[in-house]
Amino acid sequence: MNKTYIPTKQSNTNTQWYLIDAKNQTLGRLSANIAKILRGKNETTYTPYLENNTYVIIKNAKLIQVTGKKRHQKIYRRHSGRPGGLKSETFFELQKRIPNRIIEKSVKGMLPKGPLGRKLFTRLRVYSGDRHPHEAQQPQQIYLV
Structure with missing residues (x-):
């Protein structure tokens, strides 16, 4: 009888x-x-409820593009929790101020909600420039088309 392989945390x-x-x-x-990479869907041992040991480094976040008129029409909002504490800024303004936050917010919305998604989000590193301090980990370059 064939048995289904179920990976564990130790494997x-x-x-x-x-x-x-x-x-x-x-x-x-x-x-x-x-x-998709953070979830582990590119691996053959993908299991929805387990985290994998995958880290993703993003460089040149300040050079990200959006299509259409989103550069001036897309609005990012945050609230301090105090009355009247709503702050709004466009994609263009946020890209000048904190370009890393654009990618972080976008990826966080695509990860699962709950403890697993929060754990996976900690494995994302975003840098606005061309340099990053993770050369010792020997990251594998991925080219996306």
Whole structure:
């Protein structure tokens, strides 16, 4: 009788680091691919309820692109929790101020909600420039089309 292989936490001990260049990439398509890699859907041992040891490094976040008029029409909102504490800014303003937050917010929305999604989100590293401090991990470069 054949038995289905079910991975456990102990069976997935190897850590994999991926490096993705966000230069001239479309925000939604890039974020969907990042979320898929963080979930482990590109691995043969994918299990929905387990986290894998995959880390993703994004560089050149300040050079991300959006289609259409979203550069000036897309609005990012945050609230301090105090009365009148709603702050709003467009994609263009946020890209000048904190370009990392655009990709982080997009990927976080595509990860599962709950403890697993919060744990997976901690494995994402976003850098606005071309440099990152993770050379010792020998990340594997991924080219997305």
